[in-house]
Amino acid sequence: MIDYLNLSRVTALHGEEIRAAVASVVDSGWYLLGERVHCFERQYADYVGARHCVSCASGLDALRLMLRASKEIGRLHDGDEVIVPANTYIATILAITDQRLTPVLVEPRAADSQIDDSRIEAAITPRTRALMLVHLYGRNAMTPLIANLCQRHHLLLFEDNAQAAGGDTGHYGTAAAHSFYPGKNLGALGDAGAVTTDDRELADTVRALANYGSSEKYVFRYQGYNSRMDELQAAVLTVKLPYLKAENQRRREIADYYITHITNPAITLPPADVEHSTWHIFPVHTPQRDELQARLRQSGIQTMVHYPIPPHRQQAYHDWHDLSLPVTEQLAATELSLPIAPYLTDDEAEQVVEAVNNELKD
Numbered sequence: 001m002i003d004y005l006n007l008s009r010v011t012a013l014h015g016e017e018i019r020a021a022v023a024s025v026v027d028s029g030w031y032l033l034g035e036r037v038h039c040f041e042r043q044y045a046d047y048v049g050a051r052h053c054v055s056c057a058s059g060l061d062a063l064r065l066m067l068r069a070s071k072e073i074g075r076l077h078d079g080d081e082v083i084v085p086a087n088t089y090i091a092t093i094l095a096i097t098d099q100r101l102t103p104v105l106v107e108p109r110a111a112d113s114q115i116d117d118s119r120i121e122a123a124i125t126p127r128t129r130a131l132m133l134v135h136l137y138g139r140n141a142m143t144p145l146i147a148n149l150c151q152r153h154h155l156l157l158f159e160d161n162a163q164a165a166g167g168d169t170g171h172y173g174t175a176a177a178h179s180f181y182p183g184k185n186l187g188a189l190g191d192a193g194a195v196t197t198d199d200r201e202l203a204d205t206v207r208a209l210a211n212y213g214s215s216e217k218y219v220f221r222y223q224g225y226n227s228r229m230d231e232l233q234a235a236v237l238t239v240k241l242p243y244l245k246a247e248n249q250r251r252r253e254i255a256d257y258y259i260t261h262i263t264n265p266a267i268t269l270p271p272a273d274v275e276h277s278t279w280h281i282f283p284v285h286t287p288q289r290d291e292l293q294a295r296l297r298q299s300g301i302q303t304m305v306h307y308p309i310p311p312h313r314q315q316a317y318h319d320w321h322d323l324s325l326p327v328t329e330q331l332a333a334t335e336l337s338l339p340i341a342p343y344l345t346d347d348e349a350e351q352v353v354e355a356v357n358n359e360l361k362d
């Protein structure tokens with residue numbers, strides 16, 4: 001049986017070091033707002049190439065804090081429109097509506113599932129203030145046209161970098177949100193997230209908001225949140241960060257192997273420029289998605305769907321049910337994610353290819 005993602009195997013890649021780091025936090029008696037968080041923030045800022053990194057409790061919180069801080073310092077206002085890919089994970093949309101901003105859903109390209117930059121300009125209105133770029137599946141979604149549109153229309157550029165840790169992303173715009181959810185490419189042993197930015201005022205505001213709205217003990221400037229990364233997660237992430245490049249390289253090797261060896265004509269593969277993604281997810285497309293998934297399960301290969309129901313079809317956003325987003329819906333109906341992880345052996349990757357090539361033939 002090949003699991004879609006086996007987190008024990010992810011942790012076991014650096015098991016001893018992680019256990020030692022956890023034990024040292026347990027023994028230290030210091031669990032929040034300490035040296036380990038500070039140290040991780042410094043290292044992660046350098047890694048991303050940003051001046052500031054402010055850690056927080058999750059990727060969703062990082063998105064919310066980044067937007068809320070932008071409002072507090074006067075760069076965004078209630079009701080402003082934020083352009084966002086229609087096929088993103090729901091968290092991107094939740095953060096935007098949570099901050100009383102208006103998501104404007106733009107269709108992705110069918111070829112690589114990233115926001116279709118040729119459709120962005122038509123979505124811009126006098127109320128548009130920002131674009132939330134999502135590097136979905138780990139693929140770099142930035143394009144020269146996006147940079148040009150942001151400049152010409154004075155749009156703030158935010159990045160949802162949750163799926164692209166270790167990619168050359170997260171430094172293009174005003175700020176980026178990162179997730180260290182256990183299943184992400186840089187995963188903690190629980191929830192954790194961060195905002196990176198070059199903007200000192202934005203960073204200070206995010207930090208205060210994540211700590212009850214306070215930057216000075218018992219003085220509250222904002223009606224804030226409690227959203228802090230704990231020392232335990234920071235210690236684990238500090239152990240794992242130096243391995244991220246090599247682990248993403250292994251994901252690229254596997255992606256390259258899949259792309260060059262999957263020859264099943266019923267299956268559409270992702271673009272072959274493997275350097276362009278961190279391969280958080282390896283998506284394939286086929287009209288017989290559910291059948292392929294069931295057959296692979298019988299062959300001992302577990303797969304997932306990212307994501308079966310797009311945000312505008314969710315009960316949480318029932319007002320949007322009438323929107324026509326055919327590319328988004330087509331991708332949701334045909335996507336299947338094959339196992340991809342840094343621990344996957346050559347033998348396991350071969351088994352996946354063999355099973356995929358042997359299905360849907362009749």
Ligand SMILES: *Cc1c(COP(=O)(O)O)cnc(C)c1O
Nearest residue numbers: 058059060089091092162179181
């Ligand atoms: C995982 C994810 C998030 C949310 O991160 P959490 O840490 O789970 O809150 C946001 N956006 C995208 C695209 C994600 O994949």
